[in-house]
Amino acid sequence: KQEVTQIPAALSVPEGENLVLNCSFTDSAIYNLQWFRQDPGKGLTSLLLIQSSQREQTSGRLNASLDKSSGRSTLYIAASQPGDSATYLCAVRKGGTSYGKLTFGQGTILTVHP
């Protein structure tokens, strides 16, 4: 059974700091990995998707890396802003005929203070 763990559970940083969120998964036979952002009481917003054959993806100030063999992914946020405050979730899709269902971590609650 796939298990996804995110560390740290919560993170508080001053504005402008660069930060890294970690995600690990137990079964390396994944199809892809997605990072999401969730604001309090809201749905999920897709940030980045990395295919199993890729090493990283970038979007603006966000960079996600994937090391499939070691079961790890990191989300790097450059020059953090108060508007980045949210819960960040990583999710993996199993390879094969899994119909694309995602297995999520518990999330990292990020607070960026001015």
Added chain:
Amino acid sequence: DTGVSQNPRHKITKRGQNVTFRCDPISEHNRLYWYRQTLGQGPEFLTYFQNEAQLEKSRLLSDRFSAERPKGSFSTLEIQRTEQGDSAMYLCASSFRDRNNEQFFGPGTRLTVL
């Protein structure tokens, strides 16, 4: 608005009552997923539709839960004889099979069972 929509956004009900939620996916997406999220946890997979066919159900989906997707368009999730443990955020996501199966989520329906 061409995103995933869900209705209602909030539902408060008494224990024992039946409730029904609706999800309208992105129009060209043929895959539709339901997830459940409790406070402080990541979403957990409930069920998956490809077009109108329900292809997978989680063991979390007890006999009191039923989901449909008539004609492969919108989907409904019904909970019969609600229990306090059903209180959660119910999230719907959709994807298009050929586009990396990137899943896009709706805003969710928050269910509170009193």
